[in-house]
Amino acid sequence: MSYTVDFNTVSTVGLKSSPVAAALAGLRANEARYFKNKYGHVFTVEPANNAQSTIDWVGRILEDERGIVVSSRPLEATAFQVENIRFAYVFYENGLSINVM
Structure with a gap:
């Protein structure tokens, strides 16, 4: 199930397994908050098991273009487009957040 991130009330929903x-x-x-203020976009994330195509896309870019392979487990991801820019975010269990545009 997707989760709409509320930047006024910070919640660990979906991230609780992270130390x-x-x-x-x-x-x-x-x-x-950034995407709401800049673009009017509501930031919504999906659990990793529902966002595998986004996680794979980000992983391919990191590995093919930078030689980076993230060993931490992805917890959530999102992909969207605003003003003709495609964005993707993956949030990992170790606290890493990677965005690609």
Whole structure:
């Protein structure tokens, strides 16, 4: 089930298995605030098992273009387009957040 990130009330929903869940939730809320204020876009994330195509796309870009393979488990991801720019975010269990545009 998707989760609409509320940047006014930071929640660890979907991130609780992370040892740094509170910090990761704050980072996710900050991204939600940015996209709402800049583009009027509501930032919604999906659990990793529902967002595999986005996770695979980001993973391919990292590996093919930068030689990076993330070993941490992805928890959530989102992909969307605003103003002709395609964005993708993946939030990982170790606290890493990767965005591609």
